[in-house]
Amino acid sequence: MKVINEIVNDYLHYLTVERGLSANTVASYHNDLEQFVQYLKKQGFKSFSEVKRSDITAYLRLETSAKKANSTIIRSVTSLRRFYSYLVHENSVIDDPMALIDTPKQEKHLPEVLSRTEVDTLLKAPNVSSALGVRDRAILELMYATGLRVSEVINLRLFDLHLPVGLIKTVGKGQKERIVPIGDTAAYWVNEYLEHGRRSLLKEKRTDFLFLNFHGNKLTRQGIWKNLKIQVQKAGITKNITPHTLRHSFATHILENGADLRIVQELLGHSDISTTQIYTHLSKRRLSEVYNKTHPRA
Structure with a gap:
């Protein structure tokens, strides 16, 4: 799994140095990807190129069954989508498993208003x-x-x-x-x-x-x-x-x-x-x- 961790670190460095994202935003991506990597470890994956669309959907089902907020799931999908786009651009993977994954609909909550x-x-x-x-x-x-x-x-x-x-x-x-x-x-x-x-x-x-x-x-x-x-x-x-x-x-x-x-x-x-x-x-x-x-x- 060392290779996977190194790739994630390279991506986070890319977000910080080349994209100029804030420390809070990078930390958010890091958290999402860390949870995904932990899932891959348990499933026995050795590289991101092994991951298929069905593996992504299984992971997201697991996130949903854990009663995570809808906004958390949406953020996780967004993080994975951008990460795999980066991997494709870097030729680290050939096929993007996120290509056919739909982003969940955002739940709309009307804000509180004072009379x-x-x-x-x-x-x-x-x-x-x-x-x-x-x-x-x-x-x-x-x-x-x-x-x-x-x-x-x-x-x-x-x-x-x-x-x-x-x-x-x-x-x-x-x-x-x-x-x-x-x-x-x-x-x-x-x-x-x-x-x-x-x-x-x-x-x-x-x-x-x-x-x-x-x-x-x-x-x-x-x-x-x-x-x-x-x-x-x-x-x-x-x-x-x-x-x-x-x-x-x-x-x-x-x-x-x-x-x-x-x-x-x-x-x-x-x-x-x-x-x-x-x-x-x-x-x-x-x-x-x-x-x-x-x-x-x-």
Whole structure:
């Protein structure tokens, strides 16, 4: 099996050096391939060229019977497909056993969305008599007003703010820059944070990152998650809320109020409108809930 392990290591090196993939992505491929190699060891295979389509399907059946998540199986198929494509390109195998293997359908789960009442309660939860409370209120207001991803929020800098004209600049996935409008209420709280929160958090340090932690350093993703959990608990909301929930709620609520899907796509920074279309399903679900609650013969 030494030859098999060496081939896997060569592939991982190729992903890192030639493809320039991130350490996390390479680690994910490594994990998937390691499990596949362990399976091959148990089956007595000596090389990847011995593996047939039936062997792949038997392995995937085993993965499914182990009650692994659908998303895990899909990722495993994708990893094996790209790995065998590499082996064919390197002439390590002649026939690609993945060629006729279908990728399982992705299960579609509609994301959790807050009602407008829940949003109001959550936004009022932080104690704005403290610098950290003003910061948390500003973050919540900003995320709900703009639909920014948490990664976009933590990377906002002072020069990205154009509050007098109601706009902010952000850099999203693929380093794509976009301009997003920010409402008066969110702009007010960001200004409050700049005046009465950020200055005290900054202490003697110098940085142009907008949102800071207690030590005056850039706030992290984990910091926003932790603080959000505290505010959700204070608000008495029992739903499983993440920072992305505010993004989902933003998109759903403006669609319910008549916004065009293309506009929502631009605001969210989606490159493909099919990604945005999930929010139309959320809006329809909301319409059904309202109908069932209010119509006398529903």
